[in-house]
Amino acid sequence: MQQLVAELLQGKKRAAARLISLVENDEPQKRELLKEIYPYTGKAYIVGITGAPGSGKSSLTDRLLQKMRSNGLTVGVIAVDPSSPFSGGAILGDRIRMQDHALDENVFIRSMGTRGSLGGLSRTTREAIQVLDAFGKDIVIVETVGVGQSEVDIVRTADTTLVMLTPAGGDSVQTLKAGIMEIADIFVINKADLPGAEKTETEIKAMLDMKNSNKWRPPVVTTVATINEGIDNLWEALQQHRSYLEESGRLMEIRRQRVRRELTEQVEYLVKNKIWSQVKDTIELNDMVEKILSRRLDPYSAASELLEKIDFYD
């Protein structure tokens, strides 16, 4: 593993791929690995892209990737599809299109489905980002279908989050209200050559007016990713948001919160391990379960009782 980490830091693609697999499979060495690469992280800028299925996320990611590359930036892409059981190379669904970049040494593309969700898909995504960060990518794009809470969690790792819509009915502004609206730093109306693009734009802006925040107001950018239209504007909006975050001190604040969350999770992880390594399948636990089942005990009192018997300092 020592070898793999060394190769990662030297920029070897194969090492990055293998380390992400290791993370995905929740292998025992995972924590040690993440600990080891941690000093080399914190340099990448994380861009999240989310939107309803069919909004053209991978076309847009593709174009944005080109743009970033032409600006001399190295890029990693993690395409997360919580509804797919498959993980692996750059061949998940229309990810095939992105293979144009496969020969570019400075691009790394990885798909993740539920296969890699042993430790939770959003956790695995965060860990894969760490690997690509240590790998030296300037930008890491995390692209995910934006429907449920798990996707919101995934995107929460990003420094800048793009929320994509299309003018066409289904994923109208109304349906976006719950949760997704709040995480957008930039709105992208893709397929803006379809009828209704202006209406969608007006609707988003009306919603933003209602929010009336004195901080960053998410711009609304219209694109037609398939013909590379609007990508320059989008790239500019992205850079503006990044500048805003950096100059206002928000970036540091976001990352501080992220560290705090990470630390929280790690502590809870350790504690859980301690508890269940001591308690799992003991006669006492089984006895409690039977009592609760027959309603002679409730799970709340049982939990307090159990807790008193655990040694946290072994």
Add this chain to the structure above:
Amino acid sequence: MQQLVAELLQGKKRAAARLISLVENDEPQKRELLKEIYPYTGKAYIVGITGAPGSGKSSLTDRLLQKMRSNGLTVGVIAVDPSSPFSGGAILGDRIRMQDHALDENVFIRSMGTRGSLGGLSRTTREAIQVLDAFGKDIVIVETVGVGQSEVDIVRTADTTLVMLTPAGGDSVQTLKAGIMEIADIFVINKADLPGAEKTETEIKAMLDMKNSNKWRPPVVTTVATINEGIDNLWEALQQHRSYLEESGRLMEIRRQRVRRELTEQVEYLVKNKIWSQVKDTIELNDMVEKILSRRLDPYSAASELLEKIDFYD
């Protein structure tokens, strides 16, 4: 609150509604309440209904409800929509249709959206089930849109889970593969008057053949809920599954696992509380966060260090 619990046990609808709100809002008395009603739970049979949007879940729930009522059973319905911010009475979306039952003293219908997700939507759902169980309902139906992991978690509480599909393309058998397939005890092909119903049925059965399990084989029932077709068959399948669970000892086993999970969660909840009440916003934690931010420390070592300083036995 003592009063409210007494009223719940006497069968007062208003008390049930208020206690569910209390649970939804994660009020401080929540744990005490759940502890108090626990001895009165464990009698209700839980039916989960899940399926893609547009598969006709609420029509089917409606019909099934009628069927159960005509068999003299009292029923509670919890309709969970993780994409909706709204919670409350029986007026979420097409829930309006179910208001036919609103005057029936033996039916209780409740909608839950993300508003009630302070403690996590699947947790809140489980707690609401407890309330309706103590309330004396023979059957509690939990109905939810089946798209992501959170919905799978919600339905995991059920004794019998119905997975709904329609013959029409979108939610074909292929897309169901990840996660949903595994939780089905009964498959329902609703809108079976549409073309393709037979093909869908064949596909499901082919998948079931591949699984080749020697336990319960999920039957495939076709329905047209809007005109009450197939509901008798569905009701029969439901009763058969219940008998199977009861006679094989599986029901007890499922509930034992559920208790075990509940106990686990409660212990972890208590521990987390202990940790964060001691550590939150201390100088030490803040100092660690800064060190991690500047990469002088990693979150994994920091977590171990932090853990040693917590008093778990106060």
